[in-house]
Amino acid sequence: MNLDFFLGLITAFDIADVLNQFTYQIRAYEVEPGAVDAVTSTVVDDLHRVIKERDIFELEDHWTRIFVGTRLETIARYVAKIRHLTTSEQFTGAMEAARRAYDEIELDPFRVRPIVKVIGEFWAQTTEGAGNFHIHRFLEREGAEVYVDRTLFTRLSWLLHQHKSQARDRKGLLGGESRWKHYTAYYKKLGILTLAERILRRENKRLLDAMGGTLHEMVPHALMERLARPYWNWRTTSGESHMEIAENIYYHTHHLCHMVLSVKPFTCMPSTQSDGVQARVMEDYPGMIFLPIETSGDGEVIAHSRVQMALGGARNKARKEMADVLAASRWTLDDMKAYAADHPRITRASYKVPHHPGVVGRAANLALHVSSLLDARPEAVSTGRGG
Amino acid sequence: MTTRPLSIGIDVGSTTVKTVLMDPGADEILRSDYERHEGKQLGKVLELLRALEKAFPEVSSNGTRAFVTGSGAAALEECIGAKFVQEVNAVALAVERLHPQVGSVVELGGQDAKIIIFKDDPSTGGKKKIPTMNDKCAGGTGAVLDKIGAKLGIPPTELAKQGYDGLKLHHVAGKCGVFAETDINSLQLVGIPTDQLMASLFDAIVGQNLSVLTRGHTLRPHVLLLGGPNTFIRGMAEAWKANIPPIWEERDVYVPEGVDPASLIYVPDNAQFFAAIGAVEYGKSEDADIGRYAGLAGLERAVERGGGEARAVVAAGLSRSPEELAEFKERYRSIPFVPATFRAGQRVRAYLGLDGGSTSTKGVLLAEDARVLSKAYRLSGGNPIEDTKEIIAKLRTSVEGQGAFLDVVGFGVTGYAKDVLKDVFGADVAIVETVAHTSSALHFYDEVDVICDVGGQDIKIMILRDGQVKDFKLNTQCSAGNGYFLQSTAQSLGVAVEDYADVAFRADSMPLFGYGCAVFLQSDIVNFQRQGWTPEQIMAGLAAVLPKNIWLYVAQIPNLARLGTRFVLQGGTQHNLAAVKAQVDFIRDRFEGKDVEPEIVVHQHCGESGAIGAAIEAMRVQADRPATDFIGLDQTAATTYTTTTDERTRCHFCKNECLRTFIDVRVACAGGDGSSNGRPSNGRSSNGTSTDADDDSGSAVPLAADARRLIVGNSCEKGLVEKVDDMRVIKAQLDATTRDTPNLVDVAARHAFRSFSPPSVADPPDPWAFTAARRRRQRLVDARKDLRIGMPKVLAMYTAAPLFRTYFESLGVQTRNIVFSDTTSQALYREGAKRGAIDPCYPSKLAIPHVHNLVHVKHAKKPLDIIFFPMVDDVPSVMEAALGHRICPTITATPEATRAAFMKETDLFAQKGIRFMNTFVNIGQPELFERQMYEAFEDVLGVTAAENRRAIQAGLDAQDAFGDQQRALTREELKRLEREDRIGIVLLGRPYHADQGINHEILGQFQKLGYPIFTPTSLPIDDDVLEPLFGDEVRAGIIADPLDVRDVWKNAYSENSNWKLWAAKFAARHPNLIALEVNSFRCGHDAPIFSVIEGIVEVSGTPLFCFKDLDENKPSGSIKIRIETIHYFLKRFRERIVAGEGVARELVPQAARPRVQPLPMLQPARGPSGPTGSRESVRTRAAVREESWDATTTRAGHPPFRPLQGGPGGSLHRGHHAFPDRGRSRPDLHVVQGRDLGAGRALGPDGQLRRDAGLLLRRRGQRRVVPPGPVLQRGDPEPDPVGVRGLRGWDGLHRGEPDST
Secondary structure: OOHHHHHHHHHHHHHHHHHHHHHHHHHOOEOOOOHHHHHHHHHHHHHHHHHHOOOOOOHHHOHHHHHOOOOOHHHHHHHHHHHHHHHOOHHHHHHHHHHHHHHOOOEOOOOOOOEEEEEEOHHHHHOOOHHHOOHHHHHHHOOOEEEOOOHHHHHHHHHHHHHHHHHHHOOOOOOOOOHHHHHHHHHHHHHHHHHHHHHHHHHHHHHHHHOOOOOOOOOOHHHHHHHHOOOOOOOOOOHHHHHHHHHHHHHHHOOOOOEEEEEEOOOOHHHHHHHHHHHHHHHHOOOOOEEEEEOOOOOHHHHHHHHHHHHHHHHHHHHHHHHHHHHHOOOOHHHHHHHHHHOHHHHOOOOOOOOOOOOOOHHHHHHHHHHHHHHHOOOOOOOOOOO | OOOOOOEEEEEEOOOEEEEEEEEOOOOEEEEEEEEEOOOOHHHHHHHHHHHHHHHOHHHHOOOOEEEEEOOOOOOHHHHHOOEEOOHHHHHHHHHHHHOOOOOEEEEEOOOOEEEEEEEEOOOOOOEEEEEEEOOOOOOOOHHHHHHHHHHOOOOHHHHHHOOOOOOOOOOOOOOOHHHHHHHHHHHHHOOOOHHHHHHHHHHHHHHHHHHHHOOOOOOOOOEEEEOHHHHHOHHHHHHHHHHHHHHHHHOOOOOOOOOOHHHHEEOOOOHHHHHHHHHHHHHOOOOOOOOEOOOOHHHHHHHHOOOOOOOOOEEEOOOOOHHHHHHHHHHHOOOOOOOOOOOOOOEEEEEEEEEEOOOEEEEEEEEOOOOEEEEEEEEOOOOHHHHHHHHHHHHHHHHHOOOOEEEEEEEEEEEOOHHHHHHHHOOOEEOOHHHHHHHHHHHHOOOOOEEEEEOOOOEEEEEEEOOEEEEEEEOOOOOOOOHHHHHHHHHHOOOOHHHHHHHHHOOOEEEOOOOOOHHHHHHHHHHHHHOOOOHHHHHHHHHHHHHHHHHHHHOOOOOHHHHOOEEEEEOHHHHOHHHHHHHHHHHHHHOOOOOOOOEEEEOOOHHHHHHHHHHHHHHHHHOOOOOOOOOOHHHHHHOEEEEEOOHHHEOOOOOOOOEOEEEEEEOOOOOOOOOOOOOOOOOOOOOOOEEEOOOOOOOOOOOOOOEEEEEEOOOOHHHHOOOHHHHHHHHHHHHHHHHHOOEHHHHHHHHOOOOOOOOOOOOOOOOOOOOHHHHHHHHHHHHHHHOOEEEOOOOOHHHHHHHHHHHHHHOOOOHHHEEEOOOOOHHHHHHHHHHOOOOOOHHHHOHHHHHHHHHHHHHHHOOOOEEEOOEEEEOOOOOOOOOOOEOOHHHHHHHHHHHHHHHOOOOHHHHHOOEEEOOEEEOOOHHHHHHHHHHHHHHHHOOOHHHHHHHHHHHHHHHHHHHHHHHHHHHHHHHHHHHHOOOEEEEEOOHHHHOHHHHOOHHHHHHHOOOOEEOHHHOOOOHHHHHHHHHHHHHOOOOOOOOOOOOOOOOOOEHHHHHHHHHHHHHHHOOOEEEEEEEEOOOOOOHHHHHHHHHHHHOOOOOEEEEEEEOOOOOHHHHHHHHHHHHHHHHHHHHHHHHOOOOEOOOOOHHHOOOOOOOHHHOOEOEOOEOOOOHHHHHHHHHHHHHHHHHHHHOOOOOOOEEOOOOOOOHHHHHHOOOHHHHHHOOOOEEEEEHHHOEEEEEOOOOOEOOOOOEEEEEOOEEEEEOOOOOEOOOOOOOOOOOHHHHOOOOEEEEOOOOOO
């Protein structure tokens, strides 16, 4: 294990997270069932090959070899490798190829789908199988768009943030050290962690852009901490707890989902406790739909039923939102669909539909977007009510 | 006939089908039906729809739409073209439509329970719905009512009439039908009338739903009661009306003046149809082509082919082939029992054994050579005395019916009613069921490793090693996997239980049930029936799931092979060959891939093994006694009794106020049958429950002159008597025992919350308080003396209370102004738990009730200014080299969840003028801790940094003193144990297990039995104590320090887990200690260390007993069985300690020797002056041991007994068995594992067995010497002068000078 190994690992996490989130975003709208999975299968193979055969920077092969043998060799090697990673196009190029493959899939984004943000205990929210009652596929079968987290990357950046926060908490506690030594170590640690955070965010953003920029950017953990602070002390070092509360608030207040579903295995200690606090959060945020479920043990049927119960509310929200958009528009849904048929790029997987304030659903946002595109046409004459 | 399109709403629940035909335009119900489907959901729907079509022919023609809801509705979607609507959403829609004024809805169904709370949503102007459903548990639902109703024999029509108002209530666990049934059983036995039992059950169900299902929300008026149980059972509605208004009052919920709050809680018309109506309501918002009713053709096809769903989950039948089945039947066919025959006039001397079980009573007669002469059985009639009379009469007839005479020479009883039976009928011995079953199995079978007894309600698994019971598992928390379930299922499917196996074997395939809760199995049955599985297939599937429930769900032992290879199956359920086949196959499967085959036998008297065990015990005891206490056969038949349970029998000697039952027994005078001595038992019986009718005590319940009184139903010893003077005698005895036997758990629980009277560390008054800041600070300082601070007595407070209390006191807060919440009790929990929004572990759930207690009790009495409930993240520790000293994250986070619970709907703290402080503290990092406390209290107490530092130091000193005090007590007691060769119990638990509300006073009961109890942190850590236990390992480099646990647990970051593991190591190494593990349900930190603890303790031969999954329900019955069992084994264990190297004494009568093999562990040694040895001999051995210890410690660097690596049962082996490579840290030795030995052999690097200097072996106070032997070469056959097989479990293998002791 060396730096190449870890850089490769982190890159693989990054790619996997972005790809995973992207496929969930579009699967609910595929016209031909299974089309997204079929493309994903090919894409994963391609990306696997790219990562495996990735170009690794070697100091000796570059002008920087002047550092070889000097006291700066290790630092130079590390800096150069990281610089190489952050400027290389090899992964973004591969992701762009993946995006093009997904763009070939026929989608119907005018379908009204409640968006369900899945959060919770790390393993339970990540796994796709019996371990969480197949909750992702169940939600899709029930007609929801599943909004998964970029779990691994979020966890990595949370760890960095946590270390920074802990360091700040202990700032000035000399513990027998000299003042100079203490503060030097403190600022060094803070600097390295901040740099690492920024590199992670930048790399993630590059991949998001390569996929068309349809996915939401990483939410800074400092913001998450601020959101959760009235309810939860972030110093409890179990990430699920304060992140769950912050995510619930963030995605609700930013109108990024209709409902938040928190999944956790039986007896997950911090996650269960934060559910107690979520009851208070819900009181403070009327209209929020939050459902915690335990996804292990023997209650699969009832867990699914509870999800259906909450999903009913989310579905109503999505429908009402779409109805409100259509009611306020000059154009009918048929007008919009006709326009989309004439401009197929707007129904492509990687087409970035602008997010309108207060509007959550993909269909409603697309309707607003198409409506404004129709309005902007010089020959803007509706065949429907607007006419 | 209407021409408008109609809508059908269908609600398919777990037990009933509800249909409505509506004219959605007019909101008119044209027809409604409600019927039980008896498991045939589709069939019932078809039947109802046919009737509906017949009554309204237009349904099939005019564009009717159908909407289905309920747990069983999904299959209907395709069959009839209906649209599925989730049931909570459906109910909410119906409520909003029909009763817009409603604030909350409570719907109880067959297996689910739902609550919907409607709140105004200012953001939308509409109403926000907060729905909750039960998740994993069917507790608090109609299933519990059905189960108990059936148990009490109440027909459904009568059930509906059961009331609540004005009836006396008793404690019944509402959490689970299984617990409820247990409580109801006990209450029924003491004569509580049925109407009170049902009212208590209604109360429990309502309480369960209010505390759990509301998730801390307040049910807002008006409250609508829906669902079958609420609609049809009068008492349920009354219970809601009685329980909700007090909550409204407490939480200041607005109720219009002059309105009776109970009138705002009601059952509406058509309450049972709300889901179906709501489904139709849902359809109004859907497009007209959604849910088009497609007629009945699809449904008819589905019913015909047996279901609408694919049978995805399938397995082959119980047997792979007819040949295999034939072979199985041949091997396991039961040998019919042939009762003994007697000559007319023959006098038959026999031992009577009786097992008063929960569902049946069994009796046997054993001949003096232990042959079974005859058996008798009857299903429990609800009264053990009557049952016993009948059984004894049957047994008597079996002998005397042949003209012979029965002479009962000994009488043993077992089962839950054993104590009463012993007193009434004069049994010689009453033994706990586990012992009886073990004794019986070992009587018939040799070298048994595992006994699995599956009875009507109980599952008992006894795990043996070398013929000794090493551990046992009881179904304390769940009855899934018992025989009663198979029996009731067979009956519900119309199959006689005797035919179960024949029917189940006919199935060539079967559905795969998920193992687990019996209530959910019930719902699986319904699902499988819907899918078209036949009764025989379902019965086969259920038989197959039985062993999974036994081994995986109840016992939680997936790896059966590690228990051993010889299994004995017993208990009445083994009469069912289908269950046996499933068990045998399951056990065999678990051995797949191992190089051994299990040997599985079914006890030849599987149904009566308990009774046989009782008779064997009577045989053993009577060997030393002149005559039996049995009252005689005629007297038995003539025994009459009366029971009284009312206010007159209530005990007032303690706050429990137990409602006792007086059983006044009349036994006729000695008859002339000559079969026994015929004398009634005199004075107080073995359990002290009997009183002779010789007094004029003025008892509220007069006692007839010829009667004796037994008192049952008391929860403590004081309730055994009626007179205060008698009680004082009992109390004095109890006090003497507890004085003589310290209980450090109790000490910790009391002392942690006492004042340590610290000196003041506060600054003197500030003479320069002229600036605003200084004046403000001085005001805060002056206010300290009047400041009242409340702290909940819960969780980390059991560790840190001395620290925080002293911190405040040393700063000037008055001792009397530091207020802790009351000690945990059922009442405290019930009062406060209703605010809980989540269902975590019980210790954590207690935090809300404790804060509730502070707010509503302590604050109400005298106002509190602050409630301080710190979030403790880590603590200081003396544990060495651990990765961390963290507290469990649940404990750390609980104050945050607690705060939320009281601020959720309204900020209760603000309302009451209390400041809630949940300061986050890292006590284990002093500098950080100091900063955290300073930042928290600078503006509250006006502390300066220096004051804060001094107060923290005072707190830490108090914390140390708290620990030292306990360690000093333990140190003294350990010495005494060693001197007297007694046994002490080390509690392997967490600090909060000192809370008697969490430990259910289990430890106090052991204390009363004479066992001192130690906590992990009370164990001494002085060098002279640790050296003999850990010194060798430290020197060998296995551990860095005696307080290092990394050799057994690498992830040593949790402080309390570390202590638990270290205490296990300590107990495993100390000859006078045994380990008792307690664990709370849902403990995430305990789960990974269970097996580690087992490994540490068991491999040393130290007994380890467990009370796992404790929660708010106190399963008194199973706790009692467990304690009695442990006590029995510990008595035998102590006898072995006392006996030292003594030779085992044969207790079984000479005549029985050829047949009876008594339990090896039941053999007390023959000491110089009797079975328990003389005091002198005890002292002598103790003195010898002390000398050897002294020698160890005085010859520093050259201990006389140096360890050989990995010796049989050796301390090194025990300590590091999980990491055998650590054993290589001594270069001159290495470990060779000997599988048959159960331990390693010690070989030098040259392959020589290091025997040249002789060996000294120690085990539990015994020592054994192996003289120097020949040096062996690797590969040589090893001579075995000491019998290595016999060395398993020895405490240590040491090499040194031969010792002649």
